[in-house]
Amino acid sequence: MIKCIASDMDGTLLNSTQTISEENKEAILKAQAQGIEFVVATGRSYQEATYVLAEAGLKCPVIGVNGAEVRSKDGEVLAATPISxxxxxxxxxxxxxxxxxxxxxxxxxxxxxxxxxxxxxxxxxxxxxxxxxxxxxxxxxxxxxxxxxxxxxxxxxxxxxxxxxxxxxxxxxxxxxxxxxxxxxxxxxxxxxxxxxxxxxxxxxxxxKNAQKGIALASFVEAKGIELSETMAIGDNFNDVSMFEAAGRSVAMGNAGSYIKSLCDAVTATNNEHGVAKAILEVLLNDIN
The missing domain is CATH 3.30.1240.10 (Hypothetical Protein, Haloacid Dehalogenase-like Hydrolase; Chain: A; domain 2)
Structure with missing residues (x-):
């Protein structure tokens, strides 16, 4: 059973106008209401990530800057891996x-x-x-x-x-x-x-070299008492690969390239077609393991 969902932002959770659709928002809220941990895993800074989340009325932990920083739902820095x-x-x-x-x-x-x-x-x-x-x-x-x-x-x-x-x-x-x-x-x-x-x-x-989404996600779920096999990762590009490799279920966006799609367990709709929502609802409805 999926207990944690990690989603990239640009090209994934965000549509072409750099916003989170109502469909994606409602699916995330539904997952959170069922006790599933939803975490954003993005190349954006915490400030840029939470700006967009706040606009949509969402709050969640953030794996930011490709995994260089992890923050709690309330903004507390849980881990940091800087460049000297x-x-x-x-x-x-x-x-x-x-x-x-x-x-x-x-x-x-x-x-x-x-x-x-x-x-x-x-x-x-x-x-x-x-x-x-x-x-x-x-x-x-x-x-x-x-x-x-x-x-x-x-x-x-x-x-x-x-x-x-x-x-x-x-x-x-x-x-x-x-x-x-x-x-x-x-x-x-x-x-x-x-x-x-x-x-x-x-x-x-x-x-x-240790600041990668997959490494940060592994540490994040371990701290939550969740297995990687109980984690789903959604993304569209090469900086998501380490996350795909770590998660028990990997989902590529419909707008991802063919190579990225070939790495994943499933392919959802594009970022302009609420692909994240569809991937989340599939898990909620079908209780995918």
Missing amino acids: KELARKVAAKLVEKDVYFEVYTDKGAYTIDADKAVSILVDIVVSANPEANVKEIVEAAGARIRDGLIHTVEDYEILFASDDYQIYKFLAFDFDADKLEEANESLAELDNLAVSTSGHENLEITN
Whole structure:
């Protein structure tokens, strides 16, 4: 019997307008009412994840920043796996050398040195992945990252690296030039103790090698007295693979690529067709083991 459901956010729980549909919300509430632990497992910072959850009227634990941080339903930090400051400087230097734009995720949220680019890149990514979506709505949603303080602007990332007030959780690198991204990936491979994944063709997600969704999910359910065999994971991309491998039941979104689908036990509907709700209701109705 499934006792814990872990869901990715972008491309999974969120639709193309970066919101949680009423259908997904109701399915989550129904699962929670039946005593099932629902946890978000996302590449987003805690601040960005809870912003969207709060808009939908939902509250749950968050495995954030690809597993670099785990927080309780009430926001208490349960676990953190940062990148050392020395290693962070080396990562930044390699990305700068390859002329790849990046943002830095910390325990106090995400940071950029170019606010306009932070918005425009997100718009380009969402539009390219959802060509049928309303561009005006996407621009409005992307702009909220800056307006609502979900991503902060800093003059120099060294301010974060030099201060004891910040833990460095993740680098999120973007470029629409696939060759340039691959060169950056190869350069990063020269560094030890890193995990490099992706949540889209145009990005790299760089964390501590032990900061992965699957590792964080395993620790989370163990603390809850739940077996991994009693856990279902839902996602759509490569940064969800470790979670698929850990969970007893893995579900790929209908909008996932063919390789991701091949790794999973089941495929649900797309993120614009309330695929998370359908996966949850299937479990509730059929008592899937």
